[in-house]
Amino acid sequence: MILPEVNWAAVMPSVILTVVGITVLCWELWMKEQDRKYLAWLSLAGVAGAALFSYTLWGRNESAFNGMLALDAYALFFNLIICLATGMTVLMSRHYVENNELPAGEYYALLLFAAVGMMLMAAATDLIVIFLGLETMSMAVYVLTGIRRQNVKANEAALKYFLLGAFASGFFLYGVALVYGVTGSVKLGEVATYISTHFSDGAGSPMLLAGMVLLIVGFGFKVAAAPFHAWAPDVYEGAPTTITAFMAVGVKAAAFASFVRVFLLSFGALHGQWEAILWALAVLTMIVGNLTALVQDNIKRMLAYSSIAHAGYLLVAMVAGGELGGAALMYYLVAYGLMNLGAFAIVVAVGKKGEPNEEFNDYAGLGFRYPGLAMMMTIFMLSLTGIPPLVGFTGKFYVFSAAVKAGYIWLAVIGVLNSVVSAYYYIRVVVTMYMQEGEKQVEPLSTRPALATAIVAATVGTIMVGVLPAKPMALARHSFASLQKPAQTASSTPKKDQAATSTPTATAPSKTPHH
């Protein structure tokens, strides 16, 4: 009986979040009604602890639990993004939960559990562990989506998300099964070794390609890439706004973390096969996201389609691949996280109890009555459009320059054209705020200090990371480099049953459907 060695460092951020989550869940049972606010602070402390721990682990590059998890800069970088998304969401939720009478204990506990799943996804180097992380994250988010139980739209959103999500998980699992059937392993490193030795021509076999495509469907659903995006607008609209922000940033970051790790690490040798698929997905996602966002009258739906469009830009970086593309993707996720969390925080700020104020018309005239709030919303909208010197511009610059350098000129051209289209609906918010009359009253931010902190932090981040991109970009490059040089797993010996599994050999004729 050989037990895998326990590497506490690799799971410590997740353990911290799990323990804090369970504490929050139990504490709420015994606490007085007016003490609920401490749940938010405890959750925030947990997130800060996990982030600090991830930070102290920086520089380590090892494989843990028999090659099921990686403790590398790549995972830690994503840990920090996830902690950023969760921490900001907690700050936004502090008064939102109270005003909307949401069950605070469950809310914060589920938020932390979802973050645990995301961290697991980012660090997993084993398809089964990726699936576990995916489900841990998704289950919590399904419940959070429908946590406003009396709200019809929330119910619709939760049910749609759950049914479609379960279906997508099925696709993902089927893909894992086929990949395992061909390569005889679910460990990403072993899959990579098998593919590079047996399919050195980069053609693959029909079964392997089918598995790969099913994995693309599974990941494509989670990152909301067209044509697997149909759930996103309804779910984003029905979910509580804070959870929408969390989904748009956290879920997308975690899914991309795993997507990139699987495809660049395991299927790196089959790059010629999946780049065409992802190229088409990227173009479709950008076009569908941006064109549909043009006609939305609800801010949350508009931001949902905008997040689809941003998934397209991220796919561009992924297609570009290489050190530059990977680093650009990670930088863009930070950029997207900062500006999107900020934009959603403003939507939370404008909303009131029983009066969500989510239509474009509700923003009319905000610029005169609440200049600070409107100014920060303007900054987020300009950044999402990609106006220099804000972080959205730098992010897009890195993504498109990576695409051009990798030879995907047309992809970059389509991406830039899409950014131009997106200016219409982002600027429309600004125009509505400053050039239309309206009387909507907003509860002053001074009564909601936590939310104000989140908005100001996002604004500062959007400006600072955009003006001084060198350091975060260097971090992203360093993190991505750790992915390219994976640590040796303890059990790098080939599996015994690998030879016994009937697999088509490299010489077998294989159809390549995408050339």
Place this chain on the structure above:
Amino acid sequence: MTQYIPILIAVVLCGLLATLMTSASRLLGPSKHTPVKDEPFECGNPSSGSAWGRFSVKFYLAAILFIVFDVEVVFLYPWARIFRQLGFFGFIEMLVFIGILTVGLVYIIKKGALEAV
């Protein structure tokens, strides 16, 4: 593929045995129909209508809580089987697992999910 042959044999044997038992009782047993015997069996209660009616959502809750503790037992059996090999580490590991489930139990009791309504 050879390692799957025992499974195939087990599946075939089980199928044969089940067919044998049901067909033997049908062929050999006396067949006397009475109205009571022809009713679907519902734990000894007289049946009350079709099974496709609407259920209270509380049954769903009870079922899902049952699954949680059912799964716990599923994990306990293989653990007990290799308890000695796992040693002290396995003991602590299982304590943590049961501890987390106990938190769940405390939570549902405190929330009143097990109250009879």
